[in-house]
Amino acid sequence: MKVVTHSGTFHADDVFAFSILREALGTFDFTRTRDTALIDAADLVFDVGGVYDIARGRYDHHMRDLPRRPDGTPYSSVGLIWRDFGRNALPNLAPGIDEDLLDVVWQDIDNGFVLAIDQADNGVASVSQGHLSLLIEAFNPTWAGDQSYDDAFLEAADFARGILFRACRQAHAEAQAQSSVLSAARKAQDPRIIVLNRKLPWEKAVFEGGLRDLLFIIYPNEDTTSWYCRTVPPEPNSFGQRLSLPEAWRGLQEEEFSRIAGIADGVFCHPGGFICGARSQESAVMLAEKAIAAGQ
Known part of the structure; x- marks a missing residue:
């Protein structure tokens, strides 16, 4: 499978989208580019290309008629990728998760962690110092450095994967706790x-x-x-x-x-x-x- 996102400066939404896809799809051929021919030839494209079409594997959100959540909040690439690939990623992000808790954990991560990145990327919510989005953007190379943007992106993605892993494990533990409490309530005299x-x-x-x-x-x-x-x-x-x-x-x-x-x-x-x-x-x-x- 060929997966493409844009080259150059990256943000939290494309970095986390890539991290989710790695857990959901496993190994794939990944390219960061703005070359139209490479974008057109890819099986899955996110955060670039100017097209949102699930059937064609196109997940951009930088257009006038951009995709939105049911409440009207604009999606960023991570929201779109999490929506369609998050459930497949969860068994790797929350090892041992039961099938009956998949939707609960998926929703918990979507409502908090992913939504916050969607809002920040689209300017819906203010981003204060220390916000997760700014932490990811700090991985972009400085003008005085010699690291490539592609190498920096992969470094940021490894960092993002650790955060995502912990967030999913915590959400899983919380879902298990909720199930245990409700079970105890049903058994209570x-x-x-x-x-x-x-x-x-x-x-x-x-x-x-x-x-x-x-x-x-x-x-x-x-x-x-x-x-x-x-x-x-x-x-x-x-x-x-x-x-x-x-x-x-x-x-x-x-x-x-x-x-x-x-x-x-x-x-x-x-x-x-x-x-x-x-x-x-x-x-x-x-x-x-x-x-x-x-x-x-």
Whole structure:
């Protein structure tokens, strides 16, 4: 397969598009050029050529009638390539990904990582210092250097691949966590309390999964020597609580906390009333149940 993009100065969209294609297609004949004959002879062309035609493998976006996302945001080459090749790339970018999580992870990367590059490349969003797009552009050779643009492009693509790999792995882990939380919710005896067998991110599952009755999450610390009873906030990234822990528990530790809370192995209760802990799962669940009873 012959793949072509433009020569000369590169940007984040063409660099990341190339990185995605490498993971999706494997080995291919790659050329950076603006030679019309070479562009016409290629099997797949992105970010150059003035043509957007999926059937012909043409993925440029530099025309008046440029391709747009459903919400009207203009695509850049990375958005187009991710849309059509991202799912095929994901098994290499998120090793071990299950088939049923492909679309979830693909959408997560598209909504954040890829969309941000589309917006920056098309001037839809402002680009501040340190933006990913500027980091990629910094790989372009300086006037005082002797590195070729093609060599610099490949160096930038290797850098981009590392970023993309980490982003996809994180999105995959988040999707797995969401699946685990929703599974635990389905098995819960009381919809107000969920018990997780390990510490993992749970807020996205709560709010996107519609767990409106949930009040407390029970989970172990990293070494499972104690268990947390964490209140659920009313909205994402908030320290508020749908139901606060009892005022009488707050700021207490060890024996005093155990005595006031009525359990045998209490560890602490945060003064803010949003988290407390015990040394056993059973006691952590009991703390949740006692907090619910006190709040009724």
